[in-house]
Amino acid sequence: MVLSFGELLLRMCPDAEGDWLRQNSLPFYVGGAEANVATALAIWGTPSGYATALPENMLSRQLTAYLQQKGIDTSRILYRGERLGLYYLPKGRDLKNAGVIYDRAHSSFSEWAPGSVDWDKWLRDVRWLHFSAISPALNKQLAMVCHELLEAASVKKIMISVDLNYRAKLWQYGAAPIDIMPDLVRHCDLVMGNLWAAEKMLGTPLDTALVHEGCAREDYLRHARLTSEMIMERFPRAKFVAKTFRFDRGQGGIHYYTCLFNGSRLYSSMEYFADRIVDKVGSGDCYMAGLIHGLYRGRPLQETLEFATAAAFRKLFIASDATDQTAEEIDAFVRQQEQISKTTKT
Numbered sequence: 001m002v003l004s005f006g007e008l009l010l011r012m013c014p015d016a017e018g019d020w021l022r023q024n025s026l027p028f029y030v031g032g033a034e035a036n037v038a039t040a041l042a043i044w045g046t047p048s049g050y051a052t053a054l055p056e057n058m059l060s061r062q063l064t065a066y067l068q069q070k071g072i073d074t075s076r077i078l079y080r081g082e083r084l085g086l087y088y089l090p091k092g093r094d095l096k097n098a099g100v101i102y103d104r105a106h107s108s109f110s111e112w113a114p115g116s117v118d119w120d121k122w123l124r125d126v127r128w129l130h131f132s133a134i135s136p137a138l139n140k141q142l143a144m145v146c147h148e149l150l151e152a153a154s155v156k157k158i159m160i161s162v163d164l165n166y167r168a169k170l171w172q173y174g175a176a177p178i179d180i181m182p183d184l185v186r187h188c189d190l191v192m193g194n195l196w197a198a199e200k201m202l203g204t205p206l207d208t209a210l211v212h213e214g215c216a217r218e219d220y221l222r223h224a225r226l227t228s229e230m231i232m233e234r235f236p237r238a239k240f241v242a243k244t245f246r247f248d249r250g251q252g253g254i255h256y257y258t259c260l261f262n263g264s265r266l267y268s269s270m271e272y273f274a275d276r277i278v279d280k281v282g283s284g285d286c287y288m289a290g291l292i293h294g295l296y297r298g299r300p301l302q303e304t305l306e307f308a309t310a311a312a313f314r315k316l317f318i319a320s321d322a323t324d325q326t327a328e329e330i331d332a333f334v335r336q337q338e339q340i341s342k343t344t345k346t
Contacts, residue, residue, distance in 0.1 A: 001047040001073065002128040002292055005149060006034025006135050007109035008052045008063060011281065011321055012088045016099075029281075030066060031321030032085075033132045033165055036282045039322040040289035040311070042071035046296055049073035051122065053108040055081050076122055081108025089281065102169055104138065114144040119152035128296055129153045130288070132163040133201060136180050137170035143180050150187040159295075163288050164193030164201050177201040186235050190295070192242040192288050195220070195227060204230050220245055221259055221268055228261035239263065242291055242305075244284060244312070252276045256313050258287060260305045267302050269309035270337055277316040286323045287312035293327070310334045 009032040014020045020027075034050070041048035050072050054060035056079040063084075064074050085104035104110055123129070129149070136143035153160055162185055171177055181201040185191060199206040204227040228241035240262055247255045257271045290308025299307070311330045315323050 001049050001126055002038075002041050002130060002296060003049045003051055003076065003123070003126045004034040004038040004041075004130045005051045005146075006032055006132060007085050007104070007107065007138075008032045008035050008050075008054060009085045009087055009104070012086060014088060014090060016090045029321045030063065031087075031281065033134055033163060033282075033285050034130060035067070036285035036322040037130055037163075037289045037292070038067075038072050039070050040286055041293060043323065043325070044289070044293050044327040046293050047073070049076060049126070051076040053078040053081060053112050055079070055083055055108050059084065078108075078112075078117075081106075081111050083107050085109060100167075100169065104170075109135075110138045110142060112145050113141055114148055117148075119149055120156075123153055123156055123158060126153070126156075126158055128159040128161065128292060130161045130163075130292060132165045133177065133181055133197075134165045134167060134170065136184060137167055137177070139173050140175065143175070143184075146184055150184055154187045159190070160188045161190035161192065161288065161292060162188045163284065164191065164197040165284070166193075166197040166200050178203050182234075185231075186237060188235065188238060190240045190242065190291065191231055191235070191238050192244075192284075192291065194244050194246075195223060198227055198231065198243075202231060202234070217245075217257065217271070221266060224259050225261060225266045228266070232261075232263055240291075240295070242287075242308075244287055246283070249273065250275060254313075254316060256309070256316075258305065258309045258312070260291070260301060262301060265301075267305050269305050270341060272309070272313040272337075274313075274316065279319050280316060282318075282321045282323065283312045283315045285321075286315040289323075290330075306334045306338075307331065310337065 011029045011031045013027040038048045038050040067074050085107040088101040136146045177200050198204045207223055224243045231241050232238050242260045244258045249255045253275045254277050255273055257269050259268045287308045290311040294304025294307055310333050
């Protein structure tokens, strides 16, 4: 089973114009980066579990039932504390946008204390553990909890993956990501993020010329290989390093591609373009899930990368935090795009 560890959140989506007040209607979605990964894996038929903490109330039980309906194992959810975590983000905006508002202080998950869980019991039957940089960003004790969990998983030789999600508004307890993340990443077999997040969290140098969009794909991929080699040299346990490239294009459009390095070869995906998308939230989580799905099942690396990239791109057209697309739909989409690419080249 793949166990995803993180905070279950509700995303409130007030529109930027304030119509939600006049209409007395505030859309919301069930989210949280790790829950999005767990959902995608379950939909695709990969055994998926989710570990979090929720308050003991009716709303939490309904949310747990909702996850169970998706096919997610919820037996590792703790019920304690006082409240759910929330965040507010206008529809269509990116979580890295300044408009995001977090309401996560004193949530059940954020008050998780070190030494309160028998990790050996929790990790029974777990083959893969996934977490993201969002959890240790919340507070010092959550960083310590992550450390405990990763130490226990490492002893059991469980595959571990991390998404280097960087959320500047969350790192507010006096520690910078570079102070915390390297000690966690040293346990990881798969490290995923982008060039900019890797610089913030792991200290891999970033060519300042790449800070500005418009550089050629070949230049980005060359730099991706260089920084991936640096990550593997610094963190010998890492077997794979993945990076995403998502650039805004025109009014609401996207240019998207990714790469995966295995220590000897850099695999790169097909490129995707769209003039308009629906929702950026959860696309990276879908990509992470696609990588885990392929590696867990032993699919070839290029095939795994194309699946993950296509899943992430298609998520941009789904108005929710988590995907609802099946593995068969994604595979069919990849085949279609490959055929289009071959036709275009000829």
